[in-house]
Amino acid sequence: MKRYLIAAAIAVFAAYSCTSAPDKAASIVPSIGTAYNGHTFPGATVPFGMVSPSPDTGLNDWQHCAGYHGDDTSILGFSQTHMSGTGAPDMCDLLLIPVAGAPCFEPGPADNPDAGYRSRFSHDSEVFRPGYYAVTLDDYGVRCEMTASDRCSFYRFTYPEGGQAGLLLDMLHGNDGGVITCDVRPDGDRAIKGWRRSRGFIRDHVYYFWAELSEPISAFQGWSDGVSLSEGELAGQISKLYVCLSAGKPLLVRMGVSTVSCEAARANLLAEVAGKPFDKVAEAAHSAWNKAVGCIDASFPTAEQEQIFYTALYHSMVVPNLITDVDGGYRGWDGQVHSSDKPLYTNYSLWDTYRAVHPLYNIVCPERNVAFINSMLARYDQTGMLPINEYGTCETFCMIGYHAVPVIADAIIQDLPGFDREKAWKAMKSIAEEPDRGASYFNQFNYVPADLAPNLEFYKEHGYVPADLEPNSVSKTLEYAFDDWCISKAAEKLGYKEDAEYFAKRAKGYANVYDPETGFTRGRLSDGSWRTPFDPDRTAAHDHDFIEGNAWQYTFYVPHDIDNYVTMNGGPEAFAAKLDTMFTRELSQSDIVIPDVTGLIGQYAHGNEPSHHVAYLYNHVGEPRKTQELVARIKDEMYDATTKGLCGNDDCGQMSAWYVFSALGFYPVAPGSGIFEIGSPSVREASIRLSGGKTFTISTQKEDGSPIDATDIYIREIRLNGQPLEGTQLPLDAIRAGGKLVFVME
Secondary structure, eight states: OHHHHHHHHHHHHHHHTTSOSSOGGGGOOTTTTSSTTOOOOOSOOOTTOSOOOEEEOOOSSGGGTTSOOTTOOEEOEEESOBOOSOSSOOBOOSEEEEEESSOOOSOOOTTOGGGSSOEEOOGGGOEEETTEEEEEETTTTEEEEEEEOSSEEEEEEEOOSSSOEEEEEETTOSOTTOEEEEEEEEOSSSEEEEEEEEOSSSSSEEEEEEEEESSOOOEEEEEETTEEEOGGGOOSOOSEEEEEEOSSSOEEEEEEEESSOHHHHHHHHHHHTTTOOHHHHHHHHHHHHHHHHTTEEEEOSSHHHHHHHHHHHHHTTSOSEEOOOTTSEEEOTTSSEEEOSSOOEEOEEHHHHTTTHHHHHHHHOHHHHHHHHHHHHHHHHHHSOOOSEEETTEEOOOSOSOTHHHHHHHHHHTTOOSSOHHHHHHHHHHHHHOHHHHHHHHHTTTOSOGGGSOOOHHHHHHSSOOTTTSTTHHHHHHHHHHHHHHHHHHHHHHTOHHHHHHHHHHGGGGGGGEETTTTEEOOBOTTSOBOSSOOTTOBBSSSSSSSSBOHHHHHTOOTTSHHHHHHHTTSHHHHHHHHHHHHHSOOOGGGBOSTTOOSEETTEETTSGGGTTGGGGGGGGTOHHHHHHHHHHHHHHHBOSSTTOBSSOOTTTHHHHHHHHHHHTEEOSSTTSSEEEEOOOOOSEEEEEOGGGOEEEEEEEETTSOOOOTTOOOEEEEEETTEEOOSSEEEHHHHHTOEEEEEEEO
8 A cells, every 4th residue: 555655646746747847836735724723624626716625524513614624533525615714614515435345325423433434544645735635545445536627626536456336425414504405316327416505604505516437337326314215216306325336447536516507517527627637637736826826936944934835825825716617607696596707706704814815815916806806796786785704605794894895995095907996885885884785685585693794873873883782892893993994095095085084084983992091992881881890801702892802802903093093002112011911911711712712922812813913013113123023933833834733713814824924024914004014024035926027026134145044033124126114114016016125134
């Protein structure tokens, strides 16, 4: 077996070696973050693709939000869609597993793989590459390899010689809400088709598939409602199917996926992978990743830093995900089938990704970010509402704010072409003024409980969200204020003076939940009094004044008006002292009631998003060396190149995008401002490929001109295009214009 694994690895490497140099994709380690709380998946996908064939080792609990956990030792099978780094389990659609011997239709428990079709495996047998994954199922002796195109999964299963070879498809596998309806059955002797509609975290989720087999089906058996069915009894809807195949030959399974129909899934297959050798498709997937992450050509003092950086860039490009078929068809946000003349995407964890992921896209792939905005506007056309936390074309409302606004406003302010600005303006204004209109649309389908939908009437009436009228009142007030500031900046750009003034005033609402006596933002009641008792250390999820955080973490969330906020807090010296306390005051485990609060440095929690900008705030109080020290410490302590290399949920790439920016030496504390805060770069050299053929280059060196090492974290001097850069802010315009940024480090 070991000789087989070595030979397979050599064959895969040979296929990938044809890609153009430099092969930055070779530095990607897809297994990073698959253990602990990272919630990434290790399987195959292409940038922003529809499918992600990947192993599922468990389901429907905190550790298996992406289907796989790096500490597990058995595999249920391989499904075609996965959440990336989120805190909610769902997807894992259309499971298949190659089996040898008599079929079993139940998965069996993890602690007893012999009781079901689940198989043990060794992590030593796994191969992780961008666009390719392989593992050996020990209980069946089957070598499993998988790759992907935009809309198709492609498997190569090598069975042991002799015995019975089979393939099991389980349409009931997946989210914890259960399958509403499904069906799977053969289509001729070399194809299988099926579909399912499910309900879970995603309230209405539909996928179809059409699979082409390289070997003929010699016999098959169905399963429905706990009853095994023979070939002649496959009437009605079938939830599981076993097919018997010829043993001794590698089985190729090409599977097209669609939200429209089995026929559309077949058309996707015919357009993308029909007749293509497995290794050629794997090579193309690798090349797609090499092109995607090749937007930044970077070198580092250590190989591990390079692996972390390029894997972080990779994870920031796994989602959002394509929903349109090759002919433009897709199932829309209204549940109906539509057609689009441009690719559309879904899966927006915007409470997380507006902070750094979308600002990163605006630099390295702005045309893709415009495609995401056009997808948001297509949803607005169909439902009257921009996304908040959208998965699978359904709104979940699981988080707060209306953070499609910073994404769209930033694109308007930057003059990105390719979307309807007037429609975008109307959509932003609508979600900030009457979000209930869109929420009511989704509620008529029972997609979400009505009390989770945003209600801005209290916010508009009081200038803050009263703690006695809504949960998460402080977090909502602070995040609404930032979103309103983004709308005001977009209104300025578009020439809407009155709207700009109105939303700029609303953006000051953060001051209404700041208590000068305690020095914290805290819950305020509708009569103007403060909620008591008050414990700034208490961390909660959805039943408190703060969401997934506490008063320490949220008190520093005023990214759009930092200098004024520093004054409100007693000036630079007092604000710096408060920051010092945040990073040194220990957070008691008894105060942490949710698993998201991880990656702790005092009260700072890097494992969750509300803290992500805080280390950069020292720049605003004249202590940039503390920013540099903390940013370097976070990169060193909270990231590594192992399966436990993320200290918290990656949340559709936000944890990763933080690292990408911070390794380059700057971070977007206030998206929409056009300003980046300087931190502490890790790169030795980095060239960012920009649109229009321009390049922005970052270089670091010691005072004597020699290359930096991993211990050089402090900045002595910064030069932009040969001139000293005063202060600690880098304008976005300077990056977009192209040029060179030089850090002299010590």
